Amino acid sequence: MIKLQFKDQKTRIGDDTVRLVGEVVQLLIVEAAARSCNQALLAGSSVVEMEHVERVLPKLVRANQVLL
Numbered sequence: 001m002i003k004l005q006f007k008d009q010k011t012r013i014g015d016d017t018v019r020l021v022g023e024v025v026q027l028l029i030v031e032a033a034a035r036s037c038n039q040a041l042l043a044g045s046s047v048v049e050m051e052h053v054e055r056v057l058p059k060l061v062r063a064n065q066v067l068l
Helices: 015-042 050-063
Strands: none
């Protein structure tokens, strides 16, 4: 995904960068899951449905745009 943004095809990504991006993605997934769970509870549901995830994603993306 990151490579698609490079203008020069010779650009390389270091191992540390790959690990760091992986950690950030993992944290975003955990945060999305936690927020979706909270959204489900607020809606009176004990099951997280796609609609709960869809409700939290816009705020999560906006809150983390600096990382994207």
